[in-house]
């Protein structure tokens with residue numbers, strides 16, 4: 591069984607401006623896709639790792655990694671990537687962890703409160719357990 595791994599979420603698909611596909615020479619058919627990878631544990635996304643992307647021509651289906659893009663297209667890719675915001679759910683694991691810690695502190699505090707109320711109103715039938723200083 592694999593309990594952790596990586597996944598990715600698509601953030602944005604933007605039509606590249608004034609771009610001619612270097613493969614099929616059609617204009618305005620190139621889109622830039624941005625996605626963000628995240629680590630997951632038990633299929634719960636924990637934290638994002640980094641953004642990545644590619645360009646895609648809707649006419650000839652040519653896909654280019656950032657390294658393969660012509661300079662003008664690479665500039666647009668960097669701009670779009672910088673502006674793309676990732677979804678908050680990619681932090682689910684972190685939020686869940688913080689929530690559990692807060693809840694643990696809260697319930698611990700509540701227990702002490704209840705014990706105080708209980709001790710200040712003794713009734714017949716109560717059972718008390720206590721530790722002596724000697725440890726017995």
Ligand SMILES: [Zn+2]
Nearest residue numbers: 611614647650
């Ligand atoms: Zn093309």
